[in-house]
Amino acid sequence: MPKKTTKKTTKKTEELDSIVLMQGNEAVARGAVDAGVNFFAGYPITPSTEIAEILSRELPLRGAAFIQMEDEIASICAIIGASLAGAKAMTATSGPGFSLMQEAIGYAKITETPCVVVNVMRAGPSTGLPTSPSQGDIMQSRWGSHGDAPAIVLYPDSVKESYELAIRAVNLSEKYRTCVVLLLDEVLGHMREAVRLPDLRKHRVINRIKPTVPPEWYKHYDENQKYLSPVASFGEGYRFHVTGLAHDATGFPTGRPAEVADMMARLKKKITSNIRDLVQIESFHMEDAKIAIFAAGITARSAKSAVMMARAEGLKVGLLRPLTIWPFPDDAVRKMLKNVETVIVAELNQGQFLREIARLIKDKDDSDIVPVRRVDGELITPAQILRIIKEVN
Amino acid sequence: MKNQPQKTVHSYLRHNKKFPHVWCAGCSNGIVLGALIRAVDELGLGRDDVAMVSGIGCSSRMPVYVDFNTLHTIHGRAIPFATGVKLHKPHLNVIVVTGDGDCTAIGGNHFIHACRRNLDLTIVVVNNNIYGMTGGQFSPTTPTGDIATTSPHGNIDPVFDICDLAIGAGATFVARSTAFHSLESEEFIKRGLEHKGMSVIEIVSACPVIYGRLNKKGGAPEMMKQMRDNSIPVKALDKLPPEKTKGKLVRGILKHVEKDEYTLRYQRLVDSLKQEESK
Numbered sequence: 001m002p003k004k005t006t007k008k009t010t011k012k013t014e015e016l017d018s019i020v021l022m023q024g025n026e027a028v029a030r031g032a033v034d035a036g037v038n039f040f041a042g043y044p045i046t047p048s049t050e051i052a053e054i055l056s057r058e059l060p061l062r063g064a065a066f067i068q069m070e071d072e073i074a075s076i077c078a079i080i081g082a083s084l085a086g087a088k089a090m091t092a093t094s095g096p097g098f099s100l101m102q103e104a105i106g107y108a109k110i111t112e113t114p115c116v117v118v119n120v121m122r123a124g125p126s127t128g129l130p131t132s133p134s135q136g137d138i139m140q141s142r143w144g145s146h147g148d149a150p151a152i153v154l155y156p157d158s159v160k161e162s163y164e165l166a167i168r169a170v171n172l173s174e175k176y177r178t179c180v181v182l183l184l185d186e187v188l189g190h191m192r193e194a195v196r197l198p199d200l201r202k203h204r205v206i207n208r209i210k211p212t213v214p215p216e217w218y219k220h221y222d223e224n225q226k227y228l229s230p231v232a233s234f235g236e237g238y239r240f241h242v243t244g245l246a247h248d249a250t251g252f253p254t255g256r257p258a259e260v261a262d263m264m265a266r267l268k269k270k271i272t273s274n275i276r277d278l279v280q281i282e283s284f285h286m287e288d289a290k291i292a293i294f295a296a297g298i299t300a301r302s303a304k305s306a307v308m309m310a311r312a313e314g315l316k317v318g319l320l321r322p323l324t325i326w327p328f329p330d331d332a333v334r335k336m337l338k339n340v341e342t343v344i345v346a347e348l349n350q351g352q353f354l355r356e357i358a359r360l361i362k363d364k365d366d367s368d369i370v371p372v373r374r375v376d377g378e379l380i381t382p383a384q385i386l387r388i389i390k391e392v393n
Numbered sequence: 394m395k396n397q398p399q400k401t402v403h404s405y406l407r408h409n410k411k412f413p414h415v416w417c418a419g420c421s422n423g424i425v426l427g428a429l430i431r432a433v434d435e436l437g438l439g440r441d442d443v444a445m446v447s448g449i450g451c452s453s454r455m456p457v458y459v460d461f462n463t464l465h466t467i468h469g470r471a472i473p474f475a476t477g478v479k480l481h482k483p484h485l486n487v488i489v490v491t492g493d494g495d496c497t498a499i500g501g502n503h504f505i506h507a508c509r510r511n512l513d514l515t516i517v518v519v520n521n522n523i524y525g526m527t528g529g530q531f532s533p534t535t536p537t538g539d540i541a542t543t544s545p546h547g548n549i550d551p552v553f554d555i556c557d558l559a560i561g562a563g564a565t566f567v568a569r570s571t572a573f574h575s576l577e578s579e580e581f582i583k584r585g586l587e588h589k590g591m592s593v594i595e596i597v598s599a600c601p602v603i604y605g606r607l608n609k610k611g612g613a614p615e616m617m618k619q620m621r622d623n624s625i626p627v628k629a630l631d632k633l634p635p636e637k638t639k640g641k642l643v644r645g646i647l648k649h650v651e652k653d654e655y656t657l658r659y660q661r662l663v664d665s666l667k668q669e670e671s672k
């Protein structure tokens with residue numbers, strides 16, 4: 001399918017404060033650049049390709065690297081390699097490519113190497129519907145890689161938020177030294193919205209801290225299990241070892257149960273002990289809500305409209321929308337759903353968020369958790385949700 | 394342990410890493426590592442400026458033992474990891490150590506595309522004709538008819554010629570030696586490191602414990618002798634009658650051309666964009 005190529009821009013700095021018409025994919029690319037991404041490797045796939053196209057134009061202008069690899073496995077491996085050499089590195093893909101990347105995502109996690117994977121979701125399984133929206137990768141983004149390690153996954157619902165969360169994804173990857181996934185809906189990737197980009201100066205850009213200890217003292221992994229530990233890059237005098245084998249704090253492989261347990265605990269604890277920093281959740285008209293809708297990404301946009309329509313008719317309905325879907329906002333969801341009678345879980349899949357909600361809400365009957373699903377490549381409409389609201393009310 | 398080369402090699406090993414190493418007695422991997430270290434030493438490359446990247450396999454365990462920037466990755470993917478390292482820090486000498494399976498089976502696609510790009514990597518393929526680490530399944534270089542644990546009746550697959558593959562895909566320096574010819578291996582690795590572009594050095598090696606045993610090749614010393622007797626230098630190829638060269642492994646530098654290297658091409662692109670902008 002021929003694509004319109006975006007107009008050539010030569011100026012690096014564009015007036016970020018002005019209102020611009022922008023695609024979600026473009027916003028992600030902009031966010032990446034503004035967060036300091038200086039290495040991108042990728043392989044074309046609808047509906048994520050514009051991110052690669054834009055960065056292939058923009059990164060060389062900044063003296064940064066763009067490379068089109070032979071496949072998605074190569075792409076993620078290249079960004080991990082570049083990150084170990086000190087780059088802020090990103091790749092972007094969609095379902096089929098995201099599946100191919102899973103083994104290496106686990107490698108980034110066990111080696112605590114910062115990197116960002118953008119997955120602009122399309123309908124699956126397999127080739128599915130390449131240009132249709134789906135929220136089918138909620139669980140893949142959490143459990144896709146073999147082994148057992150936590151995940152950080154962000155999920156915007158607008159073009160503006162795509163920009164913001166792209167920056168946040170890069171920041172969190174640097175801070176927590178892990179692979180952060182940014183999920184995007186096909187519709188959002190391709191949708192143009194008028195956005196006023198936030199003032200860049202308000203965005204903190206987080207960079208890795210360089211070690212100051214002499215090389216003999218350097219340990220590549222933080223024994224104290226803090227997250228923002230100094231980390232060296234290849235070629236800077238710290239000749240450390242990186243392996244996907246279980247390793248001790250120095251980075252050398254180990255099979256000693258105590259050292260393996262330490263490593264696994266560190267991978268988990270850096271996420272679980274920083275939930276407050278990681279979790280972002282929007283609550284919309286939840287104060288007096290008797291019916292709550294749980295939805296993320298593009299489905300939350302429909303849900304928001306449905307809430308307004310319902311409120312106009314005097315129905316007490318609210319919306320919970322996670323911006324961070326993993327780690328799942330357990331406590332926040334539990335708290336906010338405490339006083340509602342019914343929870344509607346709206347999603348473009350066969351019930352992935354539903355399992356999480358059902359896991360958290362033990363005091364309600366099954367009939368109080370109502371799914372709204374759609375897997376035919378179309379969006380859930382506000383009217384569809386409103387209908388359900390009225391049914392359960 | 395009085396002679397100089399051994400001392401040199403020793404000085405590059407990581408002494409904080411708990412030896413003994415993982416390799417079987419008689420394995421060629423140590424010989425290849427020795428050749429590689431001596432090549433780096435002779436060129437006087439700073440240790441901080443060497444990155445050694447490997448995949449998964451017995452041969453891919455090399456990096457952990459040496460005092461460079463070392464990266465032990467996942468099966469078949471050493472080359473794309475190395476591509477990322479090199480492209481972000483072009484001043485690093487990036488060496489990839491990989492096995493025949495790692496490089497030409499699971500990693501075959503990455504291998505040919507890296508050759509095509511002519512990125513300045515030095516790839517040392519340790520070809521022991523078998524999957525050693527997983528216990529002896531056939532690889533793309535296991536000779537047809539040979540026994541492996543997944544070809545108990547004899548391998549019916551044709552083989553890859555790793556050097557031909559590299560040449561065909563566009564690598565600009567391609568050489569082959571054997572673990573028996575350790576000085577020659579060292580020389581080729583050295584030349585590969587000096588070469589600006591994609592260098593592929595295939596080192597045919599012995600896995601006496603698995604491949605040798607399955608195929609009744611004798612122990613390590615016998616396999617060494619076979620490497621000596623069954624190979625000829627490429628220079629002798631034209632001088633000898635065909636009956637003397639038939640079925641022999643050809644050693645030597647099989648291709649060496651100068652061509653624009655990838656990071657230089659990229660830098661040129663960046664520079665030209667800068668000029669355009671300042672106009």
Ligand SMILES: Cc1ncc(C[n+]2csc(CCOP(=O)(O)OP(=O)(O)O)c2C)c(N)n1
Pocket residue numbers: 449450451452453468491492493494495496519521523524525526527532
């Ligand atoms: C994705 C994946 N598939 C399979 C394996 C299992 N595996 C580990 S090493 C290896 C083969 C190694 O053979 P080779 O590259 O020739 O190296 P050698 O051990 O002979 O030196 C295989 C199949 C793996 N680690 N990862």
Ligand code: SF4
Pocket residue numbers: 415416417419420421422451452521525526599600601602603604
């Ligand atoms: S199995 Fe073969 S290749 Fe692996 S260490 Fe033993 S001898 Fe070497």
